[in-house]
Amino acid sequence: MEAFTTHTGVGVPLRRSNVDTDQIIPAVYLKRVTKTGFDDGLFHAWRTNDPDFVLNQPAYSSGSVLVAGADFGTGSSREHAVWALRDYGFAAVLSPRFADIFRGNAGKQGLVAAQLSQDDIEQIWKILEENPGTEITVDLAERQVHAGEAGAVFRFDIDDYTRWRLMEGLDDIGLTLRHEEDITAFEARRPSWMPKTLPARIAEG
Amino acid sequence: MASTLAEKVWADHVVRRGENGEPDLLYIDLQLLHEVTSPQAFDGLRQEGRTPRRLDQQLATEDHNTPTIDIDKPIADITSRTQIDTLRRNAEEFGVRIHSLGDKDQGIVHVVGPQLGLTMPGITVVCGDSHTSTHGAFGALAFGIGTSEVEHVLATQTLPLKPFKTMAITVNGSLKPGVTAKDIILAVIAKIGTGGGAGYVLEYRGEAIRELSMEGRMTICNMSIEAGARAGMIAPDETTFDYVKGRPHAPQGADWDEAVEYWRSLRTDEDATFDTEVVIEADELEPFVTWGTNPGQGLPLSAAVPAPEDFTDDTSKVAAENALRYMDLVPGTPLKDIRVDTVFMGSCTNGRIEDLRAFAETIRGRTKHPEVRVMVVPGSARVRLQAEQEGLDQEFLAFGAEWRQAGCSMCLGMNPDQLKPGERAASTSNRNFEGRQGKGGRTHLVSPVVAAATAVRGTLSSPSDLDGTAAPAAAPAA
Ligand code: SF4
Numbered sequence: 001m002e003a004f005t006t007h008t009g010v011g012v013p014l015r016r017s018n019v020d021t022d023q024i025i026p027a028v029y030l031k032r033v034t035k036t037g038f039d040d041g042l043f044h045a046w047r048t049n050d051p052d053f054v055l056n057q058p059a060y061s062s063g064s065v066l067v068a069g070a071d072f073g074t075g076s077s078r079e080h081a082v083w084a085l086r087d088y089g090f091a092a093v094l095s096p097r098f099a100d101i102f103r104g105n106a107g108k109q110g111l112v113a114a115q116l117s118q119d120d121i122e123q124i125w126k127i128l129e130e131n132p133g134t135e136i137t138v139d140l141a142e143r144q145v146h147a148g149e150a151g152a153v154f155r156f157d158i159d160d161y162t163r164w165r166l167m168e169g170l171d172d173i174g175l176t177l178r179h180e181e182d183i184t185a186f187e188a189r190r191p192s193w194m195p196k197t198l199p200a201r202i203a204e205g
Numbered sequence: 206m207a208s209t210l211a212e213k214v215w216a217d218h219v220v221r222r223g224e225n226g227e228p229d230l231l232y233i234d235l236q237l238l239h240e241v242t243s244p245q246a247f248d249g250l251r252q253e254g255r256t257p258r259r260l261d262q263q264l265a266t267e268d269h270n271t272p273t274i275d276i277d278k279p280i281a282d283i284t285s286r287t288q289i290d291t292l293r294r295n296a297e298e299f300g301v302r303i304h305s306l307g308d309k310d311q312g313i314v315h316v317v318g319p320q321l322g323l324t325m326p327g328i329t330v331v332c333g334d335s336h337t338s339t340h341g342a343f344g345a346l347a348f349g350i351g352t353s354e355v356e357h358v359l360a361t362q363t364l365p366l367k368p369f370k371t372m373a374i375t376v377n378g379s380l381k382p383g384v385t386a387k388d389i390i391l392a393v394i395a396k397i398g399t400g401g402g403a404g405y406v407l408e409y410r411g412e413a414i415r416e417l418s419m420e421g422r423m424t425i426c427n428m429s430i431e432a433g434a435r436a437g438m439i440a441p442d443e444t445t446f447d448y449v450k451g452r453p454h455a456p457q458g459a460d461w462d463e464a465v466e467y468w469r470s471l472r473t474d475e476d477a478t479f480d481t482e483v484v485i486e487a488d489e490l491e492p493f494v495t496w497g498t499n500p501g502q503g504l505p506l507s508a509a510v511p512a513p514e515d516f517t518d519d520t521s522k523v524a525a526e527n528a529l530r531y532m533d534l535v536p537g538t539p540l541k542d543i544r545v546d547t548v549f550m551g552s553c554t555n556g557r558i559e560d561l562r563a564f565a566e567t568i569r570g571r572t573k574h575p576e577v578r579v580m581v582v583p584g585s586a587r588v589r590l591q592a593e594q595e596g597l598d599q600e601f602l603a604f605g606a607e608w609r610q611a612g613c614s615m616c617l618g619m620n621p622d623q624l625k626p627g628e629r630a631a632s633t634s635n636r637n638f639e640g641r642q643g644k645g646g647r648t649h650l651v652s653p654v655v656a657a658a659t660a661v662r663g664t665l666s667s668p669s670d671l672d673g674t675a676a677p678a679a680a681p682a683a
Contacts, residue, residue, distance in 0.1 A: 001253075031284050033244035033291040036252060079245075079353065108353065172353070173255070176361045179221050179230060183258075183363055186220045186232050193456035193464045195235050195323040197302045198261040201453035202310055202321070203587065 001110040003169030004140050007091040009064030011136040011147065012054055013125040017069030021081040021102065024073065029080060038084035059132030066093045067124050067136075073102025073113075082109045092138045094145065094156065096121055107162040108171060112138060114156035116145065127152065140167055207474035209371045210440050211406040214346040214471065218329050220363055228365040234328035236358045237314040238265040238301065240292040241619070242333025246356035247295040257299055257359045264323065265296050265303040268313045269619050273582055273609035276306050285620060299359075312585020312611040315339040315553040319423065320587055322452025326441035326468040331358055336553050336635065337436075338429040342422035343449070344441035344471045346406070349430065369435045372405040373479040376413040378487040383668045385563070386421030387555060387633070387652035389413065389485070390428040391493035391503045397483060399501040402434030405481065408473060409439050413487035419448040420559035427554045428635050431500040440472040492667040494540055495637050495650040497528030502637075504540065506655065506667050512536030531639050532647050533627075540665050543649070547630040548579045548660040549642070550606075550653060552616040555633035556584025558591050560653045565597045567657035567668050568604050574663030579606035580622065582614040606660070618643045631659040 029041040046053040054060050066085065072095040073081060082105045085093065092112035106113040116124075127148040128134050136147040138156075140163060145154045158166075165175065176183075208216070221230040243265070250256065257263060270285035280286040289306070296303035304310040310317060314332055318324040318340060330340045330347035333355045340347035354364055376389055394401075407429050414422070422439050429437030439445075446465055449455045456464040491505040502525070504511065513525040513536075529536065534543070550556075550564050561583065573579060581601045583589040589611055592598055598608045615622040616634040624630055624646025633656050637648035649665060658666040 033248070033288055035245040035248035171253075172365065173253070173357050173360045176230060176357065176363055176365060180361075182221045182230070183232070183361065187362075190232075191460075191463065191467070193460035195325055195328060195454055196261045197235070197264040197323060197454070200302050203453050 001169050001171040001174060004091070004110065004112060004166045006137055006139045006141065007064065007112070008135050008137040009091060010060060010062055010133055011065045011067055011124065011128045012060045012063035013128040014054055014066055014068040015125060018071045018074060019068055020075030021073055021078050022075055024081040025078070025084040027076075029084075030078060035083060036087055038080055039087035039089070041080075042084040042088045057132065062089070064089050064091045065136050065138060066090050067121060067128065068093060068095045069121070070096040070118065072098050073106075074099040077101045077105075079105045079109070082106050082111055086111050094121065094124065094138075107165065110166065110169075110171065112140060112158065112166060114138060114145065114158055116154055116156045120154040123152065124154065207477040209473040209477045209479060210344060210408055210438055210471055211346060211369065211371050211436070212477075214327055214329070214344070214438075215368060217327065218346070223365070223367075228367045230363050231329065231366050232363055233331050233358050234262060235318070235323055235330045236263050236355070237318055237330065237332035237334075237337070238263060238292070238355070239268050239314050239332070239334065240288040241269045242352050243295065243355055244288065244291045245352050246333070246359060247299065249353075249356040250299070250359055255360045257301065258362045260300050260302075262362060263301045263359070264318065264321075265292060265301050266311055266314055266317050267292060267304070267306050268311075268611075269613045269617065271306050271311075271610075271612040272620050273612050273614050273622055276610050282620070309586050309590065312583075312587065313553045313556060313613055315423075315427065316556060316584035316588065319343070319419070319448075320452070320585060322449055322455035325449055325455070325464070326445055327471050331364070335430045336427050338434070339423050339427040339553055341426040341429065341436050341438040342419060343445055344438060344468065346436060346438065348436040369406045370404050370480040372402060372407050372434070372481040372483065373473075374407050374409050374483045374485065375411040376409065376485045376487050377411050378413060379416060380413055380487050380490060383654060384487075384490050384492060385652045385654060386417055386424040388490050388493040389487070390425045390431075391495065391500070391650060392485065392490055393483070394428065394432045394501045395493070395503040396485070397432050399431060399499050400433040402429060402432035405434050407432065407434045407437045408479070409437060410473070411487075414439060415442065415444075417444075418559055419444060420557045423557065424554055424560075428500065431635055441468045492652060492655050494631075494655060494665055495648075496532065496534060496540060497525065498531050498637055498639050499524070499528070500635065500637060500650060502528055503650070506540050506665060508540055510534045510536050510538045510540065510543075541670065543665045544629070544663055545577060545631045545649070545659055545665065546628045547615075547624060548577055548656050549582070549615045549630050549632040549634065550580065550656050551582030551584065551614055552632075552634035553584060553613070554635040555653050556582060556588065558588050560633065561588065561592050561597055562595070564653045564657045565600050567654045567671070568661060569600065571604075571661045571671065573605040573660055577660055577663050579604070579660045580609060580615060581606045582609045582622070583611045586611045604660075615642050617641060618646075624648075631656050631665060
């Protein structure tokens with residue numbers, strides 16, 4: 001996971017609340033065996049059926065900061081929803097409220113889930129819609145979003161532990177590997193007869 | 206300080222104690238892998254440029270998706286084939302030991318681990334599969350994990366975890382003839398409920414547990430998850446050591462003596478306390494079957510289908526109503542009058558050699574009910590070979606049963622082995638959820654001997670219902 005301090009990219013106003021994970025990525029994509037390449041499934045129904053959908057508009061299509069309505073990421077716990085957003089190129093999602101599991105999954109995969117007030121989200125939507133393609137900056141160190149020429153600044157919430165992990169670029173595995181010396185020391189203490197699958201031994205006959 | 210078995214095994218695996226509410230970092234001795242829950246874990250490693258830390262503590266086998274007939278032909282279902290091909294490619298790329306379809310050591314993960322002697326007392330075992338609790342029968346701390354955790358174990362051989370609570374389940378006295386380990390665990394789940402074990406490691410103890418074979422103990426620990434528990438455990442004893450000894454990966458020579466000495470220390474201290482305790486009297490148990498759509502909806506076979514009004518709380522009432530509708534059962538019907546279309550004998554709960562022997566013994570000298578389809582699916586290729594060596598396959602075939610290749614099969618119907626809508630099965634597996642064995646299929650969970658008696662009579666039956674139907678060979682003179 002890459003360390004995240006600030007990110008600047010095109011803001012995408014998604015004027016919808018209650019975007020559940022089925023809408024973020026439909027169930028058929030769950031049969032896949034990879035953890036990457038889910039960008040084609042992102043918002044699949046809207047992208048295929050609705051020419052006006054925000055990501056179908058050239059000014060927003062290369063966006064990397066999603067600005068969504070309340071209750072983003074509800075429904076099924078599928079980690080695929082975060083994979084799809086990340087694979088499409090999103091670095092952050094701003095919303096007045098996130099589903100718990102989605103927020104947890106986002107933190108594990110390096111996607112910033114920043115919580116802003118409903119008023120602030122609406123102001124950002126306005127800025128983005130007045131000048132499609134406007135870039136916004138998500139500053140994780142300062143917990144601030146900078147948007148528009150006038151330099152409007154908004155505060156956001158994110159829990160301390162997740163923020164620290166994202167800024168250090170640590171996924172769970174990265175965090176554990178900080179204690180690699182402890183693991184190595186533990187392994188040195190293990191009895192030699194503990195199970196080993198290699199070299200393979202199998203029964204005769 | 207006095208500790209329980211689970212606490213001892215935990216303490217012996219703490220790499221680093223968590224501070225300020227952080228989880229402990231727990232060392233994992235053995236990880237088992239299969240095709241369904243591992244692909245994204247390997248892909249995650251690849252993405253981050255990581256490699257497995259301990260290849261000698263990983264073992265992969267193909268089980269959930271594999272066909273149980275025509276295994277030499279390409280797998281017809283594309284999703285299944287892709288998942289299996291992916292596992293093979295990942296195993297090859299990363300160097301993980303794999304037992305593929307057609308290999309003598311292929312089979313259900315939870316049958317293969319113990320059979321190879323890799324599952325031992327006092328170790329930690331994980332797998333991306335909830336029935337990993339099976340391995341607790343050896344006094345191992347064994348539990349199912351999610352795909353992100355599979356990746357975590359591949360990369361670090363550890364998991365950050367908070368300690369589990371402990372529950373003692375004491376089964377006093379001895380089982381009556383015809384009553385088996387499966388009946389104990391179905392009775393336990395009916396008693397504590399499908400959520401009763403949530404957050405706990407269950408330790409099964411008492412005379413009836415001590416008297417069980419390893420196969421029986423595995424059946425019990427296997428279904429701990431059906432009570433919502435994280436894991437189930439049984440303290441290792443001579444039965445355990447005898448089972449492990451001489452297996453391909455068991456310790457040998459001086460190592461064996463050292464291991465056994467340590468294993469003997471793995472028991473709950475006299476004065477240790479459990480967070481919760483449950484007591485069951487073995488001699489009061491009868492063959493148990495489920496009538497509903499969760500494993501807690503079970504009753505003695507001699508009982509009748511319950512009515513929703515029999516339940517006091519609203520949740521159970523509604524659950525019973527829904528279950529009866531799905532199962533198409535009328536309250537008051539004796540369970541023994543329920544006719545089945547299929548008998549499924551297999552799964553990681555009851556697909557081991559002893560289970561097949563018990564099934565064979567019950568059908569011996571008897572005829573299959575003409576309208577019942579009987580599938581016998583060994584838990585592993587070795588179990589299949591062993592059964593063939595003992596001539597059990599011939600008995601099954603002569604009886605009119607199908608004798609299939611090893612795998613999960615109709616336990617979850619991810620391969621073509623499925624019930625048709627509306628079909629009813631007596632199944633030795635562990636889950637009777639709606640649609641588990643095929644869309645619209647109805648499942649009654651039973652023990653191997655009940656499965657066998659049901660195959661003979663065509664309705665849910667216990668071996669004692671067969672008296673008089675047997676050819677003399679099966680009934681030793683009193
Ligand atoms: S036999 Fe059934 S319960 Fe066991 S691992 Fe296979 S699918 Fe899961």
